[in-house]
Amino acid sequence: MMRRHALGLLLAASALTAAAPAAFAAETAETVKVGLVLPMSGPFSQYGRQMENGIRLFLQEHGDSVAGKKIELVVKDDGGIAPDRARRAVQDLIVREKADVLVGFAFTASAMASAPLAKGAERAMIVTNASSSGITSASPYMLRVGQTLxxxxxxxxxxxxxxxxxxxxxxxxxxxxxxxxxxxxxxxxxxxxxxxxxxxxxxxxxxxxxxxxxxxxxxxxxxxxxxxxxxxxxxxxxxxxxxxxxxxxxxxxxxxxxxxxxxxxxxxxxxxxxxxxxxHYSMAHASPENEAFVKAYLAAYPKDKWPNFLAVSAYDGMAALYLGLEKTGGDASGPALAAALAGASWESPRGPLLIDAETRDVVQTIxxxxxxxxxxxxxxxxxxxxxxxxxxxxx
Amino acid sequence: MTSVIGVLFDGLAYGSLLFLVAVGLSITMGLMNFINLAHGAFAMIGGYFSVWLTQKTGLPFLATLPFAFFGAGLAGLAAERLLFQRLYKASHLDQVLFTVGFVFSSIAAAHYFFGAGQQFVSTPGFLQGQLRVAGVDLGKYRLFLIAVVILLTIALHLMFAKTRFGAQVRASVDNQDAAAGLGVNVGLVFSLCFALGSGLAGLGGALGVEVLGLDPTFPLKYMVYFLLVVVVGGAGSLRGPLIAALILGVFDVAGKYFIPQAGAFIIYVLMIALLLAFPSGLGGRRA
Amino acid sequence: MTLHEPIAIGRLASPRPRLAEILLWLTPAVAYFLFPDNLALGVSIMTYAVAVLALDLALGYAGIVSLGHAAFFGIGAYTAGLLTIHGWREPLTGLLIAGAVSLCAGFLGSLLVVRGKDLTRLMVTLGLGLVVFELANRMSGITGGVDGLSGIDVAPLFGVFEFDLYGRTAWWYSYAVLFGVFVFLRVVLASPFGLSLRGIREGGKRMPALGASVESRLRVAFTLSAGLAGISGGLLAQTTQFVGVDSLSVPLAAEFLVMLVLGGTGRLYGALAGTALFLIARERLADLNPVYWEFWMGVLLMAVVLFLRGGLVGALARLWARLRPASEGGAR
CATH class of the missing domain: 3.40.50.2300 (Response regulator)
Structure with a gap:
């Protein structure tokens, strides 16, 4: 008797797992795939780690769905200042992974090499660190939430x-x-x-x-x-x-x-x-938002002390994405997101943050x-x- | 005038640092003719040993130096017995490929175990700040580095010139078959040589943390500097790399002080010029 | 002959193509249709393969080890990029000019590198590479410095084929260039000049006795190799619409060397196989583990040295020679 039960359970379980991929396939239209282009290895791997942590922390705090869409992350390593690899990662993300949005870009060269692709494919690029002046003019769908030098x-x-x-x-x-x-x-x-x-x-x-x-x-x-x-x-x-x-x-x-x-x-x-x-950011910034952010970060990533500007910028990159998707009702296309986020503002752990309506560049307190x-x-x-x-x- | 003396001193100190991180390579590559691009990995092991010990056991920095030497030496011995000794007869290019692979793996491993961040050590108070001698300010840690180089050079010279092991090394390097015929255990001698080279790398790595920093990409970041000293110095001698390191150090520092615009070029141009003038190195034996 | 010049591959190195080779050259075309989503990787492999072939000419055939080839690669890339930005948008002539400029740079470099032994050459080429890198970094007004050179908008190929987002045009373009360079090298290596290079590599001291000027031949080989590396760089600039200062960097030069040794030096197919293996492995390992993939890459390189002496193609050739003994031995 017990045995039969166990068998029944097993069968039910296997039926469930078999059904899972089908359910997934039906849901793909309801997911927004976010391609992360980050230096995960090489001399700047700490940058990548900070940014990935910031992004995952945001998902952990705000749930992985927004405006009826499920957020799915794909991480790509660009190895540091290697625009050729960043660009290939972006091409792979757009063509093979069918990513809807691109987030990350630690260096100007990576962002600039990727911009023509994102522009051509009408994908939003949310730049969380590349800092040279005026880079958002490279694509009408690029916006920056980090800082400019x-x-x-x-x-x-x-x-x-x-x-x-x-x-x-x-x-x-x-x-x-x-x-x-x-x-x-x-x-x-x-x-x-x-x-x-x-x-x-x-x-x-x-x-x-x-x-x-x-x-x-x-x-x-x-x-x-x-x-x-x-x-x-x-x-x-x-x-x-x-x-x-x-x-x-x-x-x-x-x-x-x-x-x-x-x-x-x-x-x-x-x-x-x-x-x-x-x-633009100090871990010691005195605000309730920042205190909560630092506490949550240290609880989630005790080994990656401490959160710095990269973690916050990436966190804000996701905040921008969520804000944009809420405004567009889940439309993740580049033109829709860029239009929705131009002029948007919110309170970040670093302080007040605004995306300039004209340049789509970050405006903030220094x-x-x-x-x-x-x-x-x-x-x-x-x-x-x-x-x-x-x-x-x-x- | 005082500024010239100060610059000269800084240059000698910088050259001493270059020598310390590269002297191990002049043994594994210069003496043993093994293209050891993994040298930096052993320097890194020494550095992490030192950092880890100061942080976990509270041992003072200076007391961790012997551990850095023996730790990296043991790691070198193990790696030699397991891996590198299979490659002594391989082509130089195979040695390059293998040691590059070793560096890749060691970078990822260091990243995994110690994280990607910069490590640091606290040097004791008496090695911080400057000492005023006859109107010239001399950095105390720099004086310490110069002193270590002097002691190390004497010790290595005595070891190679006066001890039985030194004689066996020289014999094995000159002619393996003849040495083996005379009853020298060439395999063991090479293993110990490699361990010594790796240990010196570790010592240099630990002494360098204060100035060069330490993170998992250390072996690649400073590879050019290790090679520079040993190749310009010339294979098969200790004197060559010492002279090369001091010349490069003094010229680099003086160049950066007097013509800062040319800062990045001086050391490379000097290297090319020295190599063209002395193709087998400053202290190299003629091939 | 010696073991590292085995019969089967020796055959392949003759100017007449064989069936196996034709099939081999068809595999990329098959891959194009089988993996339409992976064209970007294919373009990269074929682009870098040109540079690795170029390095093979210098290292595998002329015996000049170089850690400075990224300098020529990068000079080609900047030439092609700057030409496009300043109005010369036609790709084919742009590529030739890129090659020509690198050729000139290679000639200047060859004056310094031909002398000396392996390590000396390694360090002199390394030093040249570092100096060129630093110059490009300094001249950021022209090169864009670390931020790179963007806004490279190449005209359609033959005035018809746009360089598209999926990399289709780029794919066929780089395929054709790679094939062209390969055939060119094959012809060069089968010429008396190519044969004299091998003679020099096998026993440099004896060659003057045969009436060959060693130094001038090595200089020509190095110069030619630099020019081809420039074509490879030009290809990168045109197909990716971007040039980063990393295209001149010593780590890239070291990657070329690693790819070549991985595939097997002194064999044109070794250069191709090494490039493909290195780039595919890096891409796939990094997809599996974006943080620690270097560990497995290192293991792969060490394993190749331990178990496949002479690189992929070298090991294949030895296997081939063992499988079909004496029967073809006398063919040469």
Whole structure:
């Protein structure tokens, strides 16, 4: 008797599993497939991890269906700054995976290489990190929820001008992003009446900053503005700056959030204390939305400490998608989503966020922060803000 | 004048760092003629050993250095016995392909076990900051690196020149068959040599964390620098790579200080020039 | 002859095609219809295969190991891209110009690399690659720097076939270019020049005795190889409408080398097989595990070295030779 029961159950179970694919097939029209193009391996795999976490956290909190559609994720690795692979991933997502929406793009090159495909196939591209100025003009269906480099950099120049520093040096990595940061900082500084006394460009891969820091030390400016790619370069720079006694001599260090990123600042030890940066997100941002976000992130991904701007941007990428799908009633096509999201605004963990109606680019508050010890760890504590900052480069 | 002395000092310190991370390779590749692109993987193992020990056991950084050396050395020994020794007779290209594969796997493994983030160590207080000597500021950690290089060079020189093991290594490298005929266990000597090279890589990796950082892509990121020192220095000697590292270090630092616009090019152009002038390396034996 | 130049493949290397080869060249065409959704990968394989073939000419036939071929690849890519952006939108001539510019760069490079031993050459080519990369990075006004060169809008092929979203035109275009380059190399290698290259590789010191100037021949081979790499880069720019500075990078040059050794050096089919295996494996492994796929890629490379000495085609050739012994031995 018992045996029969068991057999019956087994049969029922197998019938269920057999029915499952059919149910799936019927449902595909009701799903929105989201292709994620992220650097999951290689030197920037931490970026990809942060972004994937942010995206999954949003799904975990808000459910995986919106406007009657089920959201399905497909992750593609582009391996870092490899536009060729990003583009192939996008082509694969559109042609083979039949993805409806593309989210991610850590680097401008990846986004720009993919833009013609997304434009041709009328797919929305929600860019969560690529930061060069004005990239959304590459496709009418591209929108950006991360940040633009001029947007976060120019306020640093304005802040420096407000401080009345008499002589300021800039030091940037000799790559396009560094050149853009240098120009944006100068723009902000001169707009506020300040002037740059000298500029240094350093190789992007530079194991030893001693000669450059010594040059700055010999020049004895009041402050130095730094843009370097976050990672061993920023850590090494802050440490060497301190070791050589520049901080002790009263030379102030300014930068963008890249310099004191949540993931790297701990490695600088006390050397990082007092560094002032401008950025759109700090884990220490005081708002109920952010407190909830950080708590949920740490609970869900205790090993991937800590959430930084990438996690928030990706989280907001999904927020944008959900908002857009609600407005279009589930229509995930590029034109519909782009139209629905132009001019949209919402409250993000980082603060108020707006998608510009004309450029589809992000508009947000840029905060001036100082590195202080908070709850026993180095944090970017906000103390001043530039609301409604925009992408500002002239091109 | 003081700035010139300061730059010279910084350059020597940077060269010392280059030598420390590359000296192991001058043994596995230079001495054993094995194209070991996996060198960085062993340096990374040493680095992670050091970081892991300071974080888990609270051991001070300096005390973890021997563990980094022996840990990476053991890993090298195991890898040599299991894998690399099968390739001593293979073509150089097969060695390249194999060690590149090893690097790929080790990157993914390090990512899996330690995460993708930058690791760091806390150096002791007495190695931080600068020391003022005759009007010139000298970084204490840099002085420490130079001191380590001096000690290491003396130790390695004595080992190769004065000990029985050193003689066996020299014999095995010069002529395997003859050495084996004289009763040298060539296989064992090569295994120990490889372990020594890997251990030195690990030591360099651990000492380098403070400056170079440490993350899973370490073996690829700095591969060019390891090769640079050993190939410019020349195969089959310790002196060559030491001279090469110091020259490259001094010129790189001086170039970046005096002509910062040319910063990225100096070390590569210098490398090409040195290689064209000395095709078998600065200290290389003539083929 | 020596083991690494086995009979069957030696046959394949003769200028006359065989049935097996014709069938082999039909497989991509079959794949086109069998996997219409995978054309992008196919285009990539055929594009990079041109560069790997080019590297085979330098390394496999002339014996010059190079970690600088991405420089020539990238110079070709930027040439083709910049031509299009500045109004020269016709693809075929664009590709030829890309090849010609890389050829010139290759000639300049050859003046430095021909001397020295393997490691010296490896490092000199590496250094050249790094310098060219840094130059492109610096001249971001022209090259777009790390952000890359976008807005490459190539005119339709023969004025008729648009480069479409699915990559159909790109597919046939790269197929034709790959075939053309292959045939060209076959002819070159069967010429007295090609034979002298092999002679140099087998025993360089004896060649001058036969009246051959070793250095000038190696220089020609390297220059030609650079030109072909440029064509490959031009193909990338035209079919993907984008050039990133990574197309000049040393990691890419290392990938070319890995693909070639994986397939087997000194064999044109080795270059093709290695490229296909490497790119398909990377794509599929990364789909299965986007984070840790490199581990399995590494295992694959190590396994090939341990169990298939001489690369895929090398191992195949040895197997072939063992299966059909003496019967064809005397054919050469």
């Amino acid at each position: 001029p947007q976060i950099t120019e306020p640093a120049g304005r802040y420096a001008a407000e401080q009345g520093y008499k002589s300021i040096y800039t030091l940037v990595a000799d790559v396009t992003a560094g050149h853009d940061a240098e120009a944006a900082f100068k723009r902000g500084l001169t707009a506020g009446g300040g002037e740059v006394a000298g500029s240094l460009r350093v190789p992007a891969q530079n194991p030893d900053f001693a000669p450059f820091i010594q040059r700055i030390k010999d020049a004895r400016p009041d402050a130095v503005f730094v843009w370097l790619p976050p990672g061993e370069a920023t850590i090494n720079f802050i440490k060497e700056f301190n070791q050589r006694g520049l901080a002790a001599e009263g030379i102030a260090m300014l930068g963008t959030g890249d310099l004191t990123d949540e993931l790297t600042i701990e490695a600088t030890g006390d050397a990082g204390l007092g560094v002032v940066t401008t950025g 905060y001036v922060r100082k590195v202080e010890t908070l709850d026993g760890r180095l944090s970017n504590v906000e103390f001043h803000e530039f609301p409604e900052s925009r992408d500002s480069a002239v091109h």
